[in-house]
Amino acid sequence: MMTLKSRRIxxxxxxxxxxxxxxxxxxxQADAPxxxxxxxxxxxxxxxxxxxxxxxDARESNKDGNGTVTIGQTAPAFELKDTEGKTVxxxxxxxKVVVLEWFNPECPYVVKHHGExxxxxxxxxxxxxxxxxxxxxxxxxxxxxxxxLELNAQHKKDWKMEYPILLDESGKVGKAYGSKNTPTMFIxxxxxxxxxxxxxxxxxxxxxxxxxxxxDQALGQILAKETVSSPVTKxxxxxxxxxxx
Numbered sequence: 001m002m003t004l005k006s007r008r009i010x011x012x013x014x015x016x017x018x019x020x021x022x023x024x025x026x027x028x029q030a031d032a033p034x035x036x037x038x039x040x041x042x043x044x045x046x047x048x049x050x051x052x053x054x055x056x057d058a059r060e061s062n063k064d065g066n067g068t069v070t071i072g073q074t075a076p077a078f079e080l081k082d083t084e085g086k087t088v089x090x091x092x093x094x095x096k097v098v099v100l101e102w103f104n105p106e107c108p109y110v111v112k113h114h115g116e117x118x119x120x121x122x123x124x125x126x127x128x129x130x131x132x133x134x135x136x137x138x139x140x141x142x143x144x145x146x147x148x149l150e151l152n153a154q155h156k157k158d159w160k161m162e163y164p165i166l167l168d169e170s171g172k173v174g175k176a177y178g179s180k181n182t183p184t185m186f187i188x189x190x191x192x193x194x195x196x197x198x199x200x201x202x203x204x205x206x207x208x209x210x211x212x213x214x215x216d217q218a219l220g221q222i223l224a225k226e227t228v229s230s231p232v233t234k235x236x237x238x239x240x241x242x243x244x245x
Contacts, residue, residue: 068178071195071231075188076176080137082164083153093133095190097222099124099215101200102174102240103136103165104146104182105155108206109237113183114159117209119200120183123216124163130223134163139174141243146182171242181237185215189222196222198233 069076075098079089090098101120104110113119124134140147152165168174177186177197187196196218201210218228 069176069186069194069197071197073194074192075186075194076173078168078173078176080166080168080173082166083149083156084164086164088135088164088166090188094192097127097132097190097219098188099127099132099134099219100177100186100188101134101136102179102182102184103138103152104140104238104241105138105152105159106146107182107238110146110182112206112209113200114155114161116207119209119213121159121161123213123219126216127219127223128162132219132223136161136163136165137168137173137179138165139168139171139179140241141171142169144241144243145238147241169243171240174240174242179235179240181235182240183237184235184240187215187218187222187228195228196231197235198230199235202233204234204236 075090077090079087081087105114114121120134120136124132128134138146138152142148146152147169149167152167155161156165166173177184179186183200185196185198185200186194189195196214198214199210200213200215202212202214203210214230214233217230221228
């Protein structure tokens with residue numbers, strides 16, 4: 001049933017039509033419940049898809065899984081003691097190329113490159129007179145496989161390692177570099193930035209040597225002021241024996 005208000009508005013619309021004036025949609029306003037506007041005139045609410053997932057940050061680093069550091073980043077500083085009780089700081093070697101080798105004397109993959117094929121000591125020997133510093137780091141926690149001062153000191157002697165083995169029993173340094181495997185290799189250039197990280201070679205078996213020694217290749221390129229052709233490779237070997245793992 002048309003209300004009195006509606007009849008009055010109809011009369012007004014008719015009068016406006018006779019004068020050639022466009023009439024607004026007054027009927028809709030007249031019959032709308034008091035205090036509400038017609039649905040068509042309500043502003044659309046903001047809408048968020050509750051099932052939408054945030055996009056991943058495109059700036060993912062180290063896609064090969066070697067950890068949290070990236071090529072070109074300043075190498076994390078550290079201070080550790082070696083098997084002879086001497087304190088060694090990365091800052092001691094400012095201005096030099098430094099190789100870091102994550103070490104576990106009881107890991108078969110470390111034995112491959114020390115006890116069987118001498119990959120590490122031979123590569124060290126090739127570059128030691130060219131100003132390259134080589135440091136082994138054992139991030140094994142006390143009681144874990146390959147950990148302990150005496151065991152590491154004995155292997156240093158048995159394998160004729162002329163460079164120090166640094167003990168990182170807290171795992172702080174290994175985690176700063178994101179080292180996950182023994183051996184994992186890092187090369188820090190003379191400016192203090194990471195120039196290579198990953199495997200020692202391209203054969204991930206526990207016995208056979210690869211056809212490419214990535215560290216040898218990268219050191220040659222760095223010293224020749226060339227771009228490192230393979231700055232990141234996939235490390236392989238035993239898991240680093242951090243505490244709690």
